[in-house]
Amino acid sequence: MSELFDMPSYLEYSYFGLVGIHLREALIPVLAGLVVSLPLAQLCVRLRWLYPPVLWVTTVLYAIPSLAFFVVLIDYTGLSETTVMIPLAVYSLVILVPAIVDGVRAVPQETLAAATAMGFGPVRRYLQVQLPIAAPAIIAGLRVASVSSISLVSVGMLIGNQGALGNMLDAGLKYDQPRLVWLSVVGTAVLATAVDAVLIVLRLLLTPWMPRGGRPTVAKEAIG
Numbered sequence: 389m390s391e392l393f394d395m396p397s398y399l400e401y402s403y404f405g406l407v408g409i410h411l412r413e414a415l416i417p418v419l420a421g422l423v424v425s426l427p428l429a430q431l432c433v434r435l436r437w438l439y440p441p442v443l444w445v446t447t448v449l450y451a452i453p454s455l456a457f458f459v460v461l462i463d464y465t466g467l468s469e470t471t472v473m474i475p476l477a478v479y480s481l482v483i484l485v486p487a488i489v490d491g492v493r494a495v496p497q498e499t500l501a502a503a504t505a506m507g508f509g510p511v512r513r514y515l516q517v518q519l520p521i522a523a524p525a526i527i528a529g530l531r532v533a534s535v536s537s538i539s540l541v542s543v544g545m546l547i548g549n550q551g552a553l554g555n556m557l558d559a560g561l562k563y564d565q566p567r568l569v570w571l572s573v574v575g576t577a578v579l580a581t582a583v584d585a586v587l588i589v590l591r592l593l594l595t596p597w598m599p600r601g602g603r604p605t606v607a608k609e610a611i612g
Contacts, residue, residue, distance in 0.1 A: 396568075399555055403571065409469075410552030410579060413544065414537040417473045421480030421533060428481075429488035430514060439489060443482075450482040454543045467548030476540055480533040487529025491522025520594070527591040531584050538580045542572070553579075 395403055432439040457475035465471045495518050503517045519526070542554025549555050553572045560568030 395556075396559065396563075396565075399559060400549075403575075406552050406556065407575060407579065410538070410541055410554075410576070411583075413469055413472050413541045413550070413552055414476065414579075415534065415583070417476035418480050418530065418533050418537050420473075420477040421484050422530065424477075425481055425484035425488055426519075429485050429492065432485065432489050433492050442485060446478075446482040446485055449478050454479075454540055455546060458544070458547050462547065467550065469544075469550055471547060472541065472544035472550050476537045479540070480537065483533040483536070484526075484529045487525050487532075488522065491525030492518045494525065495521045523594050524591055527587055527594070531587045534583050534587065535580045538576060538583065542576060 395401065395406070399406070401409065428442065432442055452475075454475050457478075458471055461471045461474055465474065492514075499517065499521065500513065503513045508517065542551045542557060545551030545554035545558040549558075551558065553575050555572075556568040556575075557572035560566065560570075560572065
């Protein structure tokens with residue numbers, strides 16, 4: 389069984405080493421995208437005129453092929469993981485910004501009014517009321533962004549072997565080793581499924597007030 393996961397020396401890492409690199413290259417960009425998306429989405433909620441141009445810019449950036457993005461960045465970041473992760477972070481914005489905007493806008497006005505009456509300022513209201521209630525929509529966006537990012541990491545094999553599990557796919561095709569191809573494809577699918585499952589569990593933990601598979605019965609329970 390151990391022979392199944394033996395990697396050729398030219399891949400430089402063990403199988404599980406490549407799995408770790410794949411997760412790092414896929415999830416750090418999504419987290420970076422979330423950090424950027426949270427304040428940007430709040431601006432779009434407060435300034436409604438800002439949302440269409442922000443959505444247009446993120447959509448245009450998402451339309452740029454990843455390989456073209458890599459080529460532009462190579463002059464600045466070299467043949468490194470950073471060259472792979474920057475485009476993935478940018479791509480996540482087109483998913484996360486609308487998810488957060490829609491989730492925050494869906495918070496009932498009476499809930500916001502109740503929070504204001506309890507003395508919540510704008511920042512506290514956003515952090516303790518709007519974001520918790522919007523958590524299902526935000527995590528739904530994170531699920532899509534994470535799975536997409538995990539699949540796109542493999543494209544990094546085209547620039548200095550920065551594709552993690554994609555490096556195995558490239559090597560398997562070059563040297564006619566089906567085992568490496570299957571390990572790459574199945575491994576990527578398993579990673580995407582596992583990360584998606586973790587995010588589902590996270591949603592259940594963060595939103596105990598929300599019935600499973602349905603809408604919250606009393607949104608005001610999220611306050612406090």
